[in-house]
Amino acid sequence: MENPVEKLIVDVFEGVTEAVPFNIRHEYWYHVNRAAKTLPRECEGLDLPDICRLWGATWRCYSGYYVESCVKVEYENVVFKTEAVGGRTLVSVQTPYGELRRVVAHDRYGLSAQTLEFPVKGVGDFRALEHLLEGVKVEFDHAAYERLKLRAGPQGFVTYFFPHSPLQALFLDWAGIPTTVRLLRLERERVEGLMETIHEYNWVFYRELARSPIRVLNLGENIDVRITSPELFRRYCLPVYAEVADYLHGYNKYVHIHVDGYAKQLLPLLRESGLDGVEALTPKPVGDFTLEEAREGIGDMVVLDGIPYLLFLPHLDLELLKKFVHRTVELFRGRLILGISDELPPPADLGRVKLVSRMLKELSNSS
Numbered sequence: 001m002e003n004p005v006e007k008l009i010v011d012v013f014e015g016v017t018e019a020v021p022f023n024i025r026h027e028y029w030y031h032v033n034r035a036a037k038t039l040p041r042e043c044e045g046l047d048l049p050d051i052c053r054l055w056g057a058t059w060r061c062y063s064g065y066y067v068e069s070c071v072k073v074e075y076e077n078v079v080f081k082t083e084a085v086g087g088r089t090l091v092s093v094q095t096p097y098g099e100l101r102r103v104v105a106h107d108r109y110g111l112s113a114q115t116l117e118f119p120v121k122g123v124g125d126f127r128a129l130e131h132l133l134e135g136v137k138v139e140f141d142h143a144a145y146e147r148l149k150l151r152a153g154p155q156g157f158v159t160y161f162f163p164h165s166p167l168q169a170l171f172l173d174w175a176g177i178p179t180t181v182r183l184l185r186l187e188r189e190r191v192e193g194l195m196e197t198i199h200e201y202n203w204v205f206y207r208e209l210a211r212s213p214i215r216v217l218n219l220g221e222n223i224d225v226r227i228t229s230p231e232l233f234r235r236y237c238l239p240v241y242a243e244v245a246d247y248l249h250g251y252n253k254y255v256h257i258h259v260d261g262y263a264k265q266l267l268p269l270l271r272e273s274g275l276d277g278v279e280a281l282t283p284k285p286v287g288d289f290t291l292e293e294a295r296e297g298i299g300d301m302v303v304l305d306g307i308p309y310l311l312f313l314p315h316l317d318l319e320l321l322k323k324f325v326h327r328t329v330e331l332f333r334g335r336l337i338l339g340i341s342d343e344l345p346p347p348a349d350l351g352r353v354k355l356v357s358r359m360l361k362e363l364s365n366s367s
Contacts (some may be wrong), residue, residue, distance in 0.1 A: 003149070005058045006157035009337060010215055013254040013276055013302055018334050019364065022057045022357050023304070025343045027066035028111065032346040035109040040350060049155035055350065056357030059156030060304075060339070061148060062218075070145035071160065071208070076135035088116070097127040120175040123187055126194050129174060133201035140212045160212075161220030161258065162205050162244075166195035167228065167236040168221050174198075177227055199240065206244055210251040217248060217255050218279060224261025225288075233266055238273055245274035256304060260342040264289040267297025277302030282341040286310050291324075295331045303332045305339035307356070312340065314349040321352055325359050 011017040030048060033039040043051050048067075052059045063070045079094040087108070093100040100119035106112070120129055148158045164172055170180040170191070183191050209217060219241065228237065245255050256277035259270070263281065267289065270278055278301055283291050286308040294303070306328045311321040329336065338360065344353065 003152075003157055004154055005152075006215065009157060010254065012335065012337055013216065015300075015334065020329055020333060020360055021337050022339070022360050023060050023337050024052065024055075024057045024339045024353075025060050025062070025065075026051065026057075027343075029344040029346050029348060031066060031111050032109060035111065036346075038346075047151065049152050052155050055353045056361075057353065059152055061152045061156045061158050063145075063148060063158060063160045063214075065161075067148060067151070068144055070141045070148055070158070070212075071205070072137075072139040072141050074137045075132055076137065078132055078135060089113075093119070093128075093132055095128040095131045097131050098125065100125060100128050100132065115176070118174060118176040118179065120170075121179065123183065123190055126190065130194065130197045133197055136201055136204055138204045138208045140208050142213075145213065157216070158214060159216050159218060160209060160214050161218040162209070163202050164221060165202065165219065165237060165240045166198040167232060168223070169198050170195070171227060172222060195236070206247060210248055210253065215253060217253050219244065219255065219257045219275070221258050222261070223257070223259040223263065223266065225265050226262050228266075230265050230269060233269055238269065241273040241275055245276070254302075256302065262288040264293060264297075267294060271297065271299045271301060275301070277304055277335075277337075279304040280342045281306060282308050284308075286341070291327055291331055300335055302335045302337065303328075304337045305341040306332065306336065307338065307340055309340055309342060309345050309348075312344060312348040312352045314347070318352070318355075321355070322359065325356055326363070329360070329363050 005021070005023070008017065008019060008021050009023065012021065027048060030039070030051065042054060046054065049059050061067060077096070081092045081094070083090045087106050089104045089106065091102045091104070101117065102115060102119050103117035104113045105116050119125060145158060152158055163169065171177050175183065241257065248255050254276045256279050257270070257273070257275050258279045259266070260280035260282055278298055281294055281303060283289055283294060283306070307321070307324055310316060311324055328338065338356070
């Protein structure tokens, strides 16, 4: 049986509906409040899709994001070692070319993390990282996918976000921002060679997911123009996006990109990417652009989310949220999957979530 949520999401990408889904990610909200014993009584004993039903929303269920993964990943000819020390985790990867060492700090519940020490400190670590990436094996787990589908039920759909593209992977996963910038300045050719290896690593995922039943896929890039400048974006990101989008379109997939930071200068460039949509665009008062600038910049790309998380906090004027929802629907209807940019914050006023659902129904009836 066809999943009604996924069908509506696909219909928006295909441009054949004016309906506006309210499709959210609330996993972190749920797990933090459950760990802190502040979960609202009405949500106790409910699973994530049941909570969405209670709120009048649907669930964007990302494989591997606080749920099991339907993508199996293994690495050959390396040895992983993990050690917990206080609130930190030390992860080392032993390769024939040396050790890659990462140190991560966790919040008190172990639900979010910050990398304190990145594995790549300099060019001397490149070969070890290349060895790790070249040994990857990826397999789509159909049984896990079916379990996720069953869990989401008629209240959600299963999707997947890919590893970061090469530049973003260096910034966010392997080297960190200062080291990546320094190495690009001093060792550009060697860095670009490493980026080619990262790109080939990512292609193992692209090819496997292309043959999967998942229709809507995400380049989980976490773009912010304060880090990824327009010049870097043009040189290192756009060619990758165009290549990947073209390939996945050949398998009848829709592909969007996660842009949850400042992005005003990148908006017109996103339209050149060949991608179908943009997730987590975060307008003012959180980001650096208005809704109108986003509409002009990205053209007819689908917007996933769009309401800044800040507007769900209880101390903000409720009228701001109401006006924002009206204007977002007015500007993007037909190319809009309404949600929260980036996610529902743990101290959110849940009455506001329900309000958005009611407003969408009223706007739908009046259209």
